Amino acid sequence: MKQNYPVNGSNQSGNRNQTKPFSGAHEPATRNSSYRSVILAVSGSLLCVVAGERAAGQSAGTAPQGSGQMQEETAQTLPPAIFNGINMIADNQWPSQPLQPASPPLYSPNSAPAAPAPVTPPAASSESSTVTVTNSPAPAVTPVATTDANTSLELPGMALPQPKVYQNELSASADFMYGRGTITVPVGYGLSQNNSIPGSAVPIGRQAVSADRSTIYYGGTVSYSYGRSWYLDFSAENGRSTGSTTIDIPNLVNGEIPSSFDVNDTWYQMYLRYNFKNGFLAGTRFGAYLRGGVSLVQATLTANNNATSLGGKPVGPGSEYSDHDNTFDVLGNLGFGLTYSLHSTFRFKAGLQLEGEGFGGDRSQDIDESFDLQLFNPNATPLSGHTTINDTVYGAIGRLMLHAEYKLGNSGRWKLTGDLGVMTIYSFVTYPGAGTKDELLYGPYAKAGLSFLF
Numbered sequence: 001m002k003q004n005y006p007v008n009g010s011n012q013s014g015n016r017n018q019t020k021p022f023s024g025a026h027e028p029a030t031r032n033s034s035y036r037s038v039i040l041a042v043s044g045s046l047l048c049v050v051a052g053e054r055a056a057g058q059s060a061g062t063a064p065q066g067s068g069q070m071q072e073e074t075a076q077t078l079p080p081a082i083f084n085g086i087n088m089i090a091d092n093q094w095p096s097q098p099l100q101p102a103s104p105p106l107y108s109p110n111s112a113p114a115a116p117a118p119v120t121p122p123a124a125s126s127e128s129s130t131v132t133v134t135n136s137p138a139p140a141v142t143p144v145a146t147t148d149a150n151t152s153l154e155l156p157g158m159a160l161p162q163p164k165v166y167q168n169e170l171s172a173s174a175d176f177m178y179g180r181g182t183i184t185v186p187v188g189y190g191l192s193q194n195n196s197i198p199g200s201a202v203p204i205g206r207q208a209v210s211a212d213r214s215t216i217y218y219g220g221t222v223s224y225s226y227g228r229s230w231y232l233d234f235s236a237e238n239g240r241s242t243g244s245t246t247i248d249i250p251n252l253v254n255g256e257i258p259s260s261f262d263v264n265d266t267w268y269q270m271y272l273r274y275n276f277k278n279g280f281l282a283g284t285r286f287g288a289y290l291r292g293g294v295s296l297v298q299a300t301l302t303a304n305n306n307a308t309s310l311g312g313k314p315v316g317p318g319s320e321y322s323d324h325d326n327t328f329d330v331l332g333n334l335g336f337g338l339t340y341s342l343h344s345t346f347r348f349k350a351g352l353q354l355e356g357e358g359f360g361g362d363r364s365q366d367i368d369e370s371f372d373l374q375l376f377n378p379n380a381t382p383l384s385g386h387t388t389i390n391d392t393v394y395g396a397i398g399r400l401m402l403h404a405e406y407k408l409g410n411s412g413r414w415k416l417t418g419d420l421g422v423m424t425i426y427s428f429v430t431y432p433g434a435g436t437k438d439e440l441l442y443g444p445y446a447k448a449g450l451s452f453l454f
Helices: 009-019 027-060 068-077
Strands: 168-187 207-226 230-247 257-276 286-305 321-344 348-371 383-408 414-431 435-453
Touching (some): 168 230, 168 257, 168 348, 230 286, 383 435
Antiparallel strands (some): 207 230, 230 257, 383 414
């Protein structure tokens, strides 16, 4: 509502005086008043500038060196740093107040988070005001742990694809050996069941004849592993030995029967093997394993006279003397392996490998033996007999090889393996009534295989 005030004569005169133009008498006083107003305004502006520079100087004391305008713009526009040199706070999470430059600099090698610089409140003015400063807490930095072969490699905020670790391994291999050496042939055990020569009180003697042989072995092995430390091995080997000797039956004939023999033996073996991956040999060129298991050996021996005449009389091969043995061995095995790396890359590895194994157990032999005495006495009847004997068998196996591996494909899940070297088997057989005889086999050895990781 507008109010009307009475206007008297004095008021009217005052109003008239204000609206009148300056007269010549009042002009100097008015000009002096205007100069004073300008001087006061300029002085106030200078004081504000000085106060602003002083506040800026205090802030710049803790800020990085450089252009003042660029530092101020960087502090007001950049979000706080989670990691040195990396800003990862969303726009809607920035604090409402401009951020002061961090100390130490953003790209400082110091892993500790930079402490926020103190905020200097604005200079006091003539009007009372309240300034609220909000400090965002510095985010915690999680230290990166050191990694080893069994841990995954990850960077903060970034997941790297990790190589898959395959725990299972399945492998198969084939092997071959050509050997030469000696073998023992039991003679007279079957014939001795007649106690003595017909018409004579002299008993038939027993002995084990040592004979030269050549042997070919071939077979294969299947192996499975979980964790690639423990392995379960199954193997089968078949051998064929041939040779010739002179049969000497004590108290019956003395070196009168040239004979040939043939031995066919098959080995079935099961082993539990442990590889030392991270043991006392870790960090060296050496590797080692231990294994133990059981072997079952089944063999057939056949010996016959191979002469075309005996005692000046023509005879046919095998018509005068024959010996047929079926043997079965149950053996325990304990062995080791030692490898030395000569060259190793991701794709190809080569080294030397030494294997040793001891074995021992029992052998059972069923012997059928026959001999035609008419060769020496036309009135005599042929002799024949059957018996079963138990022998003790023990010995050792050694291999020295050059071992090689080659990985196929980018992942290396398929692997070719090969071995080339020499192998030796040295054993002892204790025959009842004939003592302990030794047997030897040695020769080149080769093995090739393929394995798969899954």
